[in-house]
Amino acid sequence: MPTYIRPAVFALATALALTGCGAEVSGPADAKNTARRADSHYPVTVENCGEKKTYDKAPQRVVTNDVGITEIMFALGLEDHMAGYVMPDDKGDLSAVPWKDAYQKTEWLSKDRINKELVLDAGADLVFAGWNYGFSEGEGFTPAELSRVGVDSYLLSESCRNGQGKARGVMSPLDALYTDLANLGKVFDVEDRAEALTESFRKQIAEAQAKAPKGKDRPRVFLYDDGKDKPLTSGAYAGPHDIITKAGGDHIMKDLEDSWTTVGWETVVDRDPEVIVINNYGDTTADQKRKFLMSYKPLANVSAIRNNRIVVLDYVDLVESPRNPAAVSSLAGELRNLGS
Template sequence: MPNLVRHAALALALTAALVLTGCGAEVTSPDRKNSGTGASGHYPVTVENCGQRKSYAKAPQRVVTNDVGITEIMFALGLEDHMAGFVMPDDKGDLDSVPWKGAYQRTTWLSKKTINKELVVDARADLVFAGWNYGFNEGEGFTPAELERVGIDTYLLSESCRNGRGKARGVMAPLDALYTDLRNLGRIFDVEDRAEALVATFRKQVAEAEATALKGADRPRVFLYDDGQDKPLTSGRYAGPHDIITRAGGDHVMKDLEDTWATVGWETVVERDPEVIVINDYGDVGAEQKRKFLKSYPPLANVSAIKNDRIVVLDYAELVESPRNPAAIASLAADLRGLRR
């Protein structure tokens, strides 16, 4: 069977979702300039973020975001006017073809390297929106506690919440994490109507994809390959790919992995014999190089996905928590249906 690749339906579905809500690249609601001023008596507000209650006396005005999914959550809510800028490597795909092209152009790209305290202090940030292993890292000395010491507030990506077992991450289903962050940020920035419109549209989009997805015994076993040759980095049940695979009609072979992104052994992959492999496309080692490795790696020679050349490619921004997740479900559902024809 020829290789399966992501197709134009993904972009079309995502664009349709944004048009339905009136959010995204060009937010034209009349209260845009006034949102977050506190004039409506909206403040103070309190939200729960990764198990902690956080209060805001007003909407942050100089937010620094880290990475593409986090940045696009802000853009999807039309909050680029509240941003000092974003930090992101330039290996996360084509940003000119996304619905938020205008928001990217209007917002300062602060760095293509690692986010750090000096950078956000220089940007005069009043809030940093990042996550554990999405910028925050004790080894680098960049943590919410360290920023609090210099008077900068933080909001943690819900996908990255630690669950109390060491540094393992994940406290809720991946799509619930996306909806939680949209609603929390809607309250923090006094744009709750926009947040609810996005959540409603995303839920509808996911439901429509699930209605056409493979069911029962037709569901193929699916493995997410992020990177790594000695041992593969993959998705557990709390990272975006779990809900994307499952709701698209696949059986996620690492659904018992109680973490978000984690390393496993190749012997586990061989034992679970995935019928489809989804490649996460990003970084210096692109999808084609990853595909060639998988096809040539001797221990995988008898794995069904390799024998039958059933490999799907999705972009990084579709697989981490982001507004692209629902459209990725629709795209993958179409690919998986194609396997059974």
């Protein structure tokens, strides 16, 4: 049977407690001081996917697309600045996460694709999404199109295009997470929260790394998202790369200068992964993906298949999100156990 990994929500809750995500309650006597501080904070300028953007005030009606992006806002305690979120209902159990209250408080605008009409109907002043995380020329939904109707955009840093066609990735995946936390902390005037959250994440990952396999004990790891003719996997700039490597694995597709991309099965066979991590989401269940991998004849002699070393992580653990550090900890434990 496959090993199902569920990153510890208690570790996440601890990290959130360090941030003071529950904003301090200010009484009437503090109102003028708060307003004065806000006036002195703005305007602020941040760099997002190579573009400098200036904000004269904090956006008040943000629409987010997808679960990881939404939870970045929640982790920073910014649900009061949101008009709502868009995501399918295949992203796991949302009732057991540290942001349960934020999910209940914030409107789930659609379980379908995000689009301009939905954004306008929500009265959004900013859309937080990314290339292939909502934004797409093919769908006619782009930052440029939103700008034409007076709505600003912030791009998920994991999704930044690097100038090589539509390839994505300009920094390591965890650096992308830290960059977005820092930028949004500045944009929404919650820099202390962002810094505390990042510090707690770095500490959590360092603790996992200290116990992770090292040197010749590092197993070769392949990330399987989906696909039968060609597997969709992670290159060097998608979340699984850092999660695998920080957890003590050797990511076999680390030479792919892209984020989520397809490869040939022959490449997987040649690189002979010792562990396969399944991305759990969508209409095809993790168990169905596992059964396919175990029965696919070209993979029969791959070490991970021969030794039945398959583990599962949820989608939100693997895309850029505040669940990434807990995923590192959980996968590090799994890799240690597989090696024992």
